[in-house]
Amino acid sequence: MHRQSWFILLLLTLGFVFLYAPIVSLVIFSFNSSKLVTVWGGFSTKWYGALVQDQQILDAAMFSLRIAAISATLATILGVMAGYVLVRFHKFRGRATFSGMVTAPLVMPEVITGISLLLLFISMEQLIGWPQGRGLTTIIIAHTTFTMSYSAVVMRSRFLTLDISLEEAAMDLGAKPSKVFFVITLPIVAPAVISSWLLCFTISLDDLVITSFTNGPGTTTLPQVIFSKVRLGLDPKVNALATIIISIVAVGVIISSFYMRHKERQRQRDEQMAIRAASQMA
Amino acid sequence: MAAEKQKPQSTHTPWNDPQAVPYIRIENVTKRFGDFTAVDNVSLNIYRGELFSLLGGSGCGKTTLLRMLAGFETPTTGKIYIDGVDMAGIPPYERPTNMMFQSYALFPHMTVEQNVAFGLKQDGVKDAEIKKRVAEILELVKLTQFAKRKPHQLSGGQRQRVALARSLVKQPKLLLLDEPLGALDKKLREATQFELMNIQDRLGITFIVVTHDQEEAMTLSTRIGVMNAGEIAQVGTPQEIYEYPNNEMVADFIGSVNLFEGKIVEDEPGHVLINSAEAGGDIYIDHGISSAPGAKVWVALRPEKIHLSKEDIQQPNNCLKGVVKGIAYMGNLSIYLIQLDSGKQIKVTQQNQLRSAEQLIDWDDRVSLTFHPNSPVALLG
Amino acid sequence: MASDSTSPLRAGGVGKTGITRLMPFSTGLHALLLKLGLSSRNCVILVPYIWLTLFFLVPFFIVLKISFAYMTIAQPPFTHFSETGHLSLNISDSYGRLISDRLYIDSYLNAIKMAAISTVLCLLLGYPMAYGMARAKPSTRNILLMLVILPFWTSFLIRVYAWIGLLKNNGVINNILMAVGVINEPLHMMNTNFAVYLGILYSYLPFMILPLYANLEKMDLSLLEAAADLGCKPLKAFFVITVRLSLPGIVAGAMLVFIPAVGEYVIPELLGGPSTQMIGRTLYNEFFSNRDWPTASAVAIAILILLVVPLAIFQRYQDKQMEAAE
Numbered sequence: 001m002h003r004q005s006w007f008i009l010l011l012l013t014l015g016f017v018f019l020y021a022p023i024v025s026l027v028i029f030s031f032n033s034s035k036l037v038t039v040w041g042g043f044s045t046k047w048y049g050a051l052v053q054d055q056q057i058l059d060a061a062m063f064s065l066r067i068a069a070i071s072a073t074l075a076t077i078l079g080v081m082a083g084y085v086l087v088r089f090h091k092f093r094g095r096a097t098f099s100g101m102v103t104a105p106l107v108m109p110e111v112i113t114g115i116s117l118l119l120l121f122i123s124m125e126q127l128i129g130w131p132q133g134r135g136l137t138t139i140i141i142a143h144t145t146f147t148m149s150y151s152a153v154v155m156r157s158r159f160l161t162l163d164i165s166l167e168e169a170a171m172d173l174g175a176k177p178s179k180v181f182f183v184i185t186l187p188i189v190a191p192a193v194i195s196s197w198l199l200c201f202t203i204s205l206d207d208l209v210i211t212s213f214t215n216g217p218g219t220t221t222l223p224q225v226i227f228s229k230v231r232l233g234l235d236p237k238v239n240a241l242a243t244i245i246i247s248i249v250a251v252g253v254i255i256s257s258f259y260m261r262h263k264e265r266q267r268q269r270d271e272q273m274a275i276r277a278a279s280q281m282a
Numbered sequence: 283m284a285a286e287k288q289k290p291q292s293t294h295t296p297w298n299d300p301q302a303v304p305y306i307r308i309e310n311v312t313k314r315f316g317d318f319t320a321v322d323n324v325s326l327n328i329y330r331g332e333l334f335s336l337l338g339g340s341g342c343g344k345t346t347l348l349r350m351l352a353g354f355e356t357p358t359t360g361k362i363y364i365d366g367v368d369m370a371g372i373p374p375y376e377r378p379t380n381m382m383f384q385s386y387a388l389f390p391h392m393t394v395e396q397n398v399a400f401g402l403k404q405d406g407v408k409d410a411e412i413k414k415r416v417a418e419i420l421e422l423v424k425l426t427q428f429a430k431r432k433p434h435q436l437s438g439g440q441r442q443r444v445a446l447a448r449s450l451v452k453q454p455k456l457l458l459l460d461e462p463l464g465a466l467d468k469k470l471r472e473a474t475q476f477e478l479m480n481i482q483d484r485l486g487i488t489f490i491v492v493t494h495d496q497e498e499a500m501t502l503s504t505r506i507g508v509m510n511a512g513e514i515a516q517v518g519t520p521q522e523i524y525e526y527p528n529n530e531m532v533a534d535f536i537g538s539v540n541l542f543e544g545k546i547v548e549d550e551p552g553h554v555l556i557n558s559a560e561a562g563g564d565i566y567i568d569h570g571i572s573s574a575p576g577a578k579v580w581v582a583l584r585p586e587k588i589h590l591s592k593e594d595i596q597q598p599n600n601c602l603k604g605v606v607k608g609i610a611y612m613g614n615l616s617i618y619l620i621q622l623d624s625g626k627q628i629k630v631t632q633q634n635q636l637r638s639a640e641q642l643i644d645w646d647d648r649v650s651l652t653f654h655p656n657s658p659v660a661l662l663g
Numbered sequence: 664m665a666s667d668s669t670s671p672l673r674a675g676g677v678g679k680t681g682i683t684r685l686m687p688f689s690t691g692l693h694a695l696l697l698k699l700g701l702s703s704r705n706c707v708i709l710v711p712y713i714w715l716t717l718f719f720l721v722p723f724f725i726v727l728k729i730s731f732a733y734m735t736i737a738q739p740p741f742t743h744f745s746e747t748g749h750l751s752l753n754i755s756d757s758y759g760r761l762i763s764d765r766l767y768i769d770s771y772l773n774a775i776k777m778a779a780i781s782t783v784l785c786l787l788l789g790y791p792m793a794y795g796m797a798r799a800k801p802s803t804r805n806i807l808l809m810l811v812i813l814p815f816w817t818s819f820l821i822r823v824y825a826w827i828g829l830l831k832n833n834g835v836i837n838n839i840l841m842a843v844g845v846i847n848e849p850l851h852m853m854n855t856n857f858a859v860y861l862g863i864l865y866s867y868l869p870f871m872i873l874p875l876y877a878n879l880e881k882m883d884l885s886l887l888e889a890a891a892d893l894g895c896k897p898l899k900a901f902f903v904i905t906v907r908l909s910l911p912g913i914v915a916g917a918m919l920v921f922i923p924a925v926g927e928y929v930i931p932e933l934l935g936g937p938s939t940q941m942i943g944r945t946l947y948n949e950f951f952s953n954r955d956w957p958t959a960s961a962v963a964i965a966i967l968i969l970l971v972v973p974l975a976i977f978q979r980y981q982d983k984q985m986e987a988a989e
Contacts, residue, residue: 109926278437
């Protein structure tokens with residue numbers, strides 16, 4: 001039954017308009033020559049120029065990208081491990097606690113995660129002298145900790161659909177469990193690992209609250225710069241930055257969905273060919 | 283089809299030879315999952331070169347037993363010996379067994395060649411040797427031209443052969459097959475059955491096959507172990523199992539069977555006479571069974587062993603009367619549902635030897651059912 | 664392990680015999696590690712476990728401890744209760760203030776109220792959207808899914824900022840409405856509770872849609888056909904079958920929205936007014952502006968206590984999902 005009621009269609013349309021209107025308005029007004037952002041003063045790309053010359057924003061962006069890359073990598077490694085454990089290992093001590101710890105950060109309010117991590121870092125500094133001060137290291141630890149939940153959830157759902165007999169077959173043929181993981185399991189789930197990395201990267205890049213708690217003087221992240229600017233009011237440079245980010249994401253999503261469609265179609269063609277060939281031979 | 287089938291080693295029956303040493307020894311193996319007992323005190327001796335089938339319905343424990351042989355489950359109690367070595371504590375990657383999985387479990391990111399070579403690589407075999415052996419086995423399963431393809435580019439039957447090749451190339455002492463022909467359509471299944479037997483015979487590897495398909499078990503096996511509720515109900519050659527079932531469960535599971543309840547009237551070394559109210563007459567079996575007169579007994583009679591006739595045959599025993607209540611035309615044979623005068627409904631199959639439009643026997647015909655004194659089997663419960 | 668490939672039993676390539684197990688491990692390190700229980704399986708469990716325990720669980724206990732400490736003008740701005748010589752827990756300063764000062768209680772209750780209302784709003788808009796998506800043609804379905812996920816990948820902060828531009832007195836909405844002539848004076852929408860509701864609804868809508876969609880998409884449509892065949896009208900079937908079966912999705916979506924919304928900081932800070940006190944915002948301000956860390960810790964503990972039940976519900980749902988998938 002693919003016939004939709006008009007009511008549902010209306011709400012769907014309204015919903016998507018609702019989701020995209022703010023994004024569209026951001027993009028449109030990034031080209032507004034007027035400083036008053038929402039009052040149209042003519043088309044201009046000058047804010048993009050101003051953006052590229054804003055050293056504070058550029059430095060913060062570099063800093064954020066570094067943090068995001070490192071913490072995404074760490075979080076993905078930990079997330080792959082956690083996801084695998086949750087799916088393949090059913091009986092070990094403290095499994096319930098582990099499961100809770102892995103998924104709780106997904107919903108935990110950021111102010112709580114932030115304050116708890118900061119207090120931890122301070123206590124650790126007092127106790128063993130590390131980490132010294134707050135900055136790159138503490139932010140990376142913080143981001144890794146809360147983004148690893150996202151990675152774990154993505155990997156868990158992928159491992160659930162992975163046929164365990166593939167791993168058993170590899171063991172049966174003589175490969176030890178660790179070999180099985182690196183030679184069989186990981187290559188097969190590689191797409192999920194990549195999307196998990198991208199997810200952690202994006203979330204880390206965007207984080208404000210936890211970063212505010214765990215950052216120190218002397219360094220700022222991109223979200224912190226943006227936040228301080230927008231607290232004061234509208235800023236056309238932020239619109240320009242937003243448009244750049246949105247474009248990158250949109251292009252990325254479109255490319256990846258085309259790529260996946262292409263792969264799927266190719267796969268179907270291969271299977272059809274195989275079936276036809278087999279029936280001809282019979 | 284019968285001409286193609288070679289009965290290998292038809293005179294070689296090591297299980298009857300008291301001197302023969304079993305290759306696989308399963309001793310009092312039990313497997314419990316919590317409260318549930320999947321395998322209950324099973325003991326089996328399997329000999330080298332056998333194609334042994336574990337046959338049973340779902341949940342009978344056959345797959346669990348197979349997995350314990352492979353090393354994916356450990357017995358709760360009991361021991362398993364392969365070629366004299368106790369398998370306790372030995373993980374699957376160190377066992378001299380290889381398994382062919384029901385889902386084939388082909389590595390999707392590797393080509394056919396790489397899949398088949400995988401096991402040899404784990405053993406550290408030299409590359410040149412690997413190439414040679416892979417080529418040989420692919421030739422054996424007739425997949426040489428597909429060597430560079432990936433699994434998703436193959437049909438179901440081809441994937442099955444890759445799985446077989448992959449598990450054979452290491453020349454294991456024991457090959458375990460989990461429902462190997464289940465995913466194939468009927469025609470392909472029949473062809474593959476004979477291929478499988480040929481390959482096994484040529485390579486001389488001991489096979490243990492798990493299946494729920496009794497026809498498959500009967501065709502492939504040197505011996506069958508029928509399992510029910512975690513226990514072995516009977517072990518024997520296909521002929522033994524079919525013609526001389528130990529008990530109702532086995533009799534009923536393999537093929538169709540008619541069962542009559544009766545009382546022993548005469549029990550001599552050379553024959554036994556059973557009176558059955560259910561059948562509506564006496565049944566005379568031409569071999570003795572060790573029991574006491576007056577004892578209750580079940581008589582198993584296979585549908586194809588009964589002869590139908592519209593004549594009113596009069597015989598002192600092994601002759602029943604009834605009315606035809608249903609006919610199913612199957613092409614090569616017909617199945618008749620007969621309601622005996624005693625009220626019981628039984629099944630009779632007859633080969634359709636004459637091609638004629640008018641059925642010789644029709645609905646509501648009165649028929650006489652006769653059978654040879656050699657045909658019935660008495661079951662003592 | 665080097666031993667296996669050089670073993671004389673392997674040289675002929677005849678296959679393993681199981682006797683390799685009797686051979687000692689080639690390196691003592693491997694044997695030592697195994698003795699310590701550090702098999703590769705244990706390592707895979709331990710590494711994330713230790714990380715999470717250290718960086719997720721332990722911090723909560725530290726927060727608890729500091730909520731009992733004294734506030735001082737120092738760096739860091741609190742004392743350890745061991746320092747003061749006696750093990751008296753300073754409850755009155757931090758927790759006492761929570762109870763006595765209206766600000767905290769108001770923020771607390773207000774946060775719960777606003778989060779709850781926002782959750783309901785998300786459900787009211789999200790359910791029809793998820794339903795429409797799940798019942799669409801497969802090709803359309805994927806495009807719609809992509810459209811829902813796309814905003815999720817763009818910056819949260821920026822999307823909240825976008826609403827400032829829309830809601831301001833000289834913002835887009837007011838400009839359009841005034842230009843069209845619907846209103847004469849700009850609607851005061853910025854820095855109000857209304858803006859915060861809008862912001863939370865907007866930001867968390869995908870979190871409601873996705874679990875609902877996942878649930879609805881898997882629903883067996885023949886159930887509805889069976890109901891129709893048995894005489895049940897479509898609207899009734901919708902509530903009795905579809906909604907009932909989507910309950911796990913509803914619960915999941917609700918938890919994914921409610922729990923983080925309670926502790927929201929950015930949205931009330933950017934879009935809310937001075938009267939829009941939500942507990943997350945209060946905590947942040949206590950921490951950074953007043954430098955009263957013990958009180959902030961107490962606030963955090965109070966929020967955690969509130970969230971224990973929703974968190975437990977969320978966990979139950981996660982576990983059930985795992986079971987169903989296996």
